[in-house]
Amino acid sequence: MAQDDEIVLGIDLGTTFSAMAHVNRYGKPEIVTNAEGYQTTPSVVHFYDEDACIVGEEAVKMVVIDPHNVVRFIKRHMGEEHFTLDFFGRDYTPQEISALILRKLKEDAEELLGFEVKDAVVTVPAYFNSAQRGATAEAGQIAGLNVLSIINEPTAAAIAYGLDRIGGKRKLLVFDLGGGTFDVTVMEIRGTRLTTISSDGNAELGGKDWDDRLLNHVAEQFYEKFQLDPRDDAAPYQELYERCLNAKISLSSKERAVIPVNYRGQRMVVPVTRDQFVELTQDLVDQCEDTANIVLEKARLRWEDLDDVLLVGGSTRMPMIRDLLEGLAGKPAAEGVNPDECVSLGAALAGVFRHRPNHPALLAQRQQMVSRAKEVKRAERKAPAPVKAPEPVADSGRPKAAAIGLAYGGSRVAGGGAAAPEPEQYGLPGVTIEDATTHPLGIVVLDRNREERVVELIPAGTRVPHRYKGRFAYAYENMTAVRVEVTEGVGSRRDEVTVIGKVELTGLPPRPRGTPIEVIYSYGVDQILQVRVIDVETGKEKEAQIQFQGGMTSDQVSSARDHNRRMAVD
Amino acid sequence: MSKKNLELAHKFAGLVGAGNLFEYLGLEESATSDEVRAKLREKRKYMQGMQSNPKYKTQALFLIKNFGALDTVLTQPLAYLDDVRRRQESEHLPVLEMTIKGVLKGGRLNQEQVSFLSHQATELGISEQTFQEALDRLSTELGVAAPLPELSDAEKDSNHYAVLGVRQEAPRDIIYDAYREAYRDAKATPEPAAARTMMEAADQAWRVLGDPRTREAYDISTGATAPPAAARHTGPAPKHAPTAPPVRQRQGGPQAAGVGPRLEIFGEPVRDFGVGKGPVADQIRLRTAIPMSGFVTSTAPQWLKVEPAHLIATNQEQVLKVTLLPEFEEAEATAAIHIVTERGDRAQIVYEAHRRRFSPLTVGIAVLTLVTVAVALAVGSMTTIKSGGPPGLTIQIDPSADDVLLNGVSMGDGSAVFVPNPPSGRAKLRVSQRNFRTYERDIEIPPDQPLEVPVVLELTEPMDFRPSGDMIQGTLEQDVVQRVMKPRSKSMDDCIGAVAEPGKTLSGTVRIHIRQSGRAQGVEMDGDGISNPRVRTCLTRQAAAVYVHPLEEGDYATVRYDYKVTL
């Protein structure tokens, strides 16, 4: 059993940048800086030998010099079958490459904090499917981390943001446009409960696509002039990509940027205005708008029903995105959130809420609540209100939300006139997180024509934990076994969905067609699906856990782990 | 070499705009396996640096993800290059097929035409073998005989089929066309004597073959047991036999003068079934020229069962009950049922069984609710219908059924299903067909008496789908179209036959629109007879029963049926 205050590292494993955070013993979430002293670490790996690599800023610099041994955007390939990259004669899976990034983070954190880091909560885009989640967990294992849970990035962001706003009831939209993925989630904060209402996104839309538009534009201009395409060679391409990326970032604060191109002895400077850039990427912005509207529609809300719009991810710094959301919501986005940090902060907090129920800061907060409730009671007893108090029952044990005096890290106090606590005073309110599924889970059945069909049992957007119980029947006479094939994805045909697990109940007595079989799917907060198959007549049953698989077997993971250990990561 | 890997190699070459992988890698086709593989590995390494490059991304990711498959393909470069050539060939094949069809439309095929086609094939880079196969296949389909050089002139004159240049199985309208053609050819012959002989021969042939009765007698007299209707067949015939003369081998055994021994089998000679967890029933209907006994055997009795094991000596027509059990080892199995009469006539029916992909766990909520419906329906809806005909239960389905279940056991499909020994008493009958409402009712089966149950299925929704402009027309393979239309075509001709006048030919086109799901969802008709609302309804119902495999997303397809009906 882990110590109650033992660290849980919250890790935002991003497509372009990764970040990490922890919750200190006073209950304050803090970013853990890397060895170079930065809040974020580029998710870039450069292999320079059979068993040595560099991760982060230094690796980015190598991209122009040694483009074939540098990996970027590996997150886009997580969970993809048959995707391996060859470095110095060894094939690496996306899990293994991500594991190298995770190892750098882990080691940097250990160095800064001065103790060993074992447990972690890693975030993934809400729209990731089970294979992608499974692969992320495998990456953690390879890096020697004990991944306690995988949580959704918008949920994590909402936790960090919502922590000093709990107690009331608010609806919030989290718009997360990162380097490679895009997620929109509507959440509700009610009391200390944080609930996901609806969510949608695109695991393949992010800042990189904006970069590429700029790059293609510039390359085309260059080609027109010199009939040469700088994209045709690896190193010049990488160099130009870096320039476009920088130009994109400067266009967020300036109206105009220039992109110098230098290829095969020809040079050219391409100026780009912000308006031009907007024009080049209009359809991407439209995609974002559509997704946001769909998510709201699914939540049965209008823009004006939202209390806050939370912008997460570096790409939301682009004025076109800020303008889009301001236009839609009719008000500016929420202030005071750092789009690069809030995901890892939230992950660290979630780690405490879920896996450290007796963290000293949580205990202290509970203690405070109890004593404050007593104080309120005493005060009321001394001076009873002339008019009957509207909520007299609230005194009996369960304090009113406004009176809780929520505090964390001593920096903020909500409501109730309580005195501001000392800096570094203990305290962290317990928050309950209710996530929702983003992909439907189903079962393969035979329909009335005895043809295979997929029936959805747990639809997307179902709040977890969730339990589904349903009855099925023998399709043929005298069957002696039934097989439950668990599917993920939208569609009614097997080839439209993915089978993520199987449970077989065998040794059944032969009986006629129509003999009932009961199937129970239980989906837990830890994203684990438990499947039970029960033969109603005999009571015989089988239960199994469907683990999200990223595509590597446990043997492969452990041998990858050995290799990872041997590898020098700078 | 695995087909899937070759497919990937082909796809990749297409993606990068190269004819083949050698070209992509900048190597001569004579390069060794080791050379190409090393080059491919090098290329993959290079592409690793390009995988985020928008211009090369698709190519790079394809190469990275399918490197293993491509590498395997290049371990056998010769087989790979051979496959490339074959693919190029098959790309041009449809063009050749169209040319062949155009020529065959004439109903006949002579040596001159064959050499013309052969030349075309060479032009298109199609090998002689592929050309021969295509020609054989298409001439079989269209009922046109290839030229018969191996027949002597004397033989030719004596064989009516050879005179007209048609296959023995050719339907009557093809024979008629061929006769007209032969007559015209004869007229055009400059030598009057030869012209007369030709005309007489053609006339004589038509007189015999034009009338089903005289044609039958002629077939018998020549010892050819293949009957005129396409639905019948005789035992093992060579696979590609269009160049062979019409079947004329005599069956052994004692013979009554003038009447050859014969055995007719109704239905398909090769039958394909999906077998799931339970047994699947089928039947073989047969007729012998005179009542005679015989033996019936299965080559794989452990999964293909047939009953009875002998022919009933007093019956001319009989039905054999076939049961396919899921007892075969592999995913697919093939076996045959052999029928040998006391006179030595032989027939074989080939059964191809494939395991139906299914999870034993099944029938969702849908069926459970259906059961409830069935129970509710059963009250007061007992039916006993028309008796007569052979003993046993005959279920006549209009238009046809995908599956006929009696007490939950599959009895077969098609537009008529015969159950030789049905359980007597009350039974649950269920008939399902895509696009039609599932028909369910309880029937009372009298012991030892024939019973015929007509079932008229109701369309679930009107067939009013028309593809809109933004839909993409998907392609259906020709064999798929044939497979789905074959069981329909006779019934569709019957629909039109209802308004046909003797001697007049009605022709037209029925176009069936298939939705993405693979179901027929609309019909368009154009031609003679379709102004009659009864014909329209009848055709629509037949069309509604057409089902192909599901199409690509957003696609639709059309199946065209050209009818030509003469009474």
Ligand SMILES: Nc1ncnc2c1ncn2[C@@H]1O[C@H](COP(=O)(O)OP(=O)(O)OP(=O)(O)O)[C@@H](O)[C@H]1O
């Ligand atoms: N000022 C800016 N203007 C425009 N784009 C920016 C700016 N700052 C950062 N970005 C872009 O934001 C992206 C990185 O954002 P972030 O770090 O949130 O993504 P990530 O977490 O790595 O990716 P993901 O969440 O998709 O996995 C990059 O594409 C980067 O170019």
Ligand SMILES: [Mg+2]
């Ligand atoms: Mg992110």
